[in-house]
Amino acid sequence: MKRATWILSCLGMLAFSADAMSVSPEQERLKSVQAVQKKYPDIKFEDYVYGALAFSADAKAQYDNMMAFPPFESEIDKGRALWETPFRNGRHYADCFPGGGKNVAGNYPYYDETMKKVVTFEMALNQCRTKNGEAAYKSSDMNTMGLLTAYARTLSDGMLMNVKVKGDGALAAFESGRRFFYQRRGQLNFSCASCHVGHVGEILRTEYLSMLPGQATHWPAFRGGDYALFTLQRRYSACNQLVRAVPMEIGGEEYNNLEYFHSYLSNGLPLKASVFRK
Amino acid sequence: MDRSGMPRAATPTRAMPPFGKNGILTDTEINKVVDYVYGL
Helix, strand or coil, X not given: XXXXXXXXXXXXXXXXXXXXXXXXXXXXXXXXXXHHHHHCXXXXXXXXXXXXXXXXXXXXXHHHHHHHCCCCHHHHHHHHHHHHCCCCCCCCHHHHCHHHHCCXXXXXXXXXXXXXXXXXXXXXXXXXXXXXXXXXXXXXXXXXXXXXXXXXXXXXXXXXXXXXXXXXXXXXXXXXXXXXHHCCECCCCECHHXXXXXXXXXXXXXXXXXXXXXXXXXXXXXXXXXXXXXXXXXXXXXXXXXXCCCXXXXXXXXXXXXXXHHHHCCCCCECCCCEEEX | CCCCCCHHHHXXXXXXXXXXXXXXXXXXXXXXXXXXXXXX
């Protein structure tokens, strides 16, 4: 019986991997959106950007009040100062991006065919620094890279997420991110999908579980009572720690590929940076 | 097929932490939880 079970499970894995490979990124995105629409037909697609707030009128009202006069505005101003301060060679971040950095963040992450890896917006900011003779920031440092993105990403507020996956290398990176999302990990044995696909909209302790599509649009966020600054990848790290897994490196390849998959699944939804989240 | 010893195989999408197998709770703690649940 054990042998039969083993053979059956191998066949199941083969069927699963064949299925995974036959699903294109766009089919994956549509499947993900349709699953939420089926479970929560009253929530509009454009409201997926609010994540857990879309399930609670009270929490959304608290968010709206908070965003009318954000208590963390001085932090965004610090990011603006970083963005506007010229490099020692006199050039600016704005010189590194089309349109002076306006409406660009939704094109990230992208797969760079020359470097053979995913490039996030944070990496592009660091490329701008090193190209102009400055040292790169650590992606995990919220006092530098975090604050810089807290302003730089606001320049793309309202832009629709527009991540592209074309070519074998890009597909492999997307698939790597997808695997990360669905892979169980940590002592508690949860995958990202366990909560955000399997139990979306349900309450975990006191909080609603947000939906996968839209999750990559509202970053960075100022979270909780002390408005701690969280980039998307810092959030990944925190999620991994919550399931008692050793987190990956913020800015490392695993999280970059996850962000690539995750952002593609938010395609067509408007960005908004530096928001409040519980 | 008897899956009583393989709860995760029986319900692969269920989000239930493997409290015993992964050492999240000790046997004693699990017994205390069971006692509590029986008392409800």
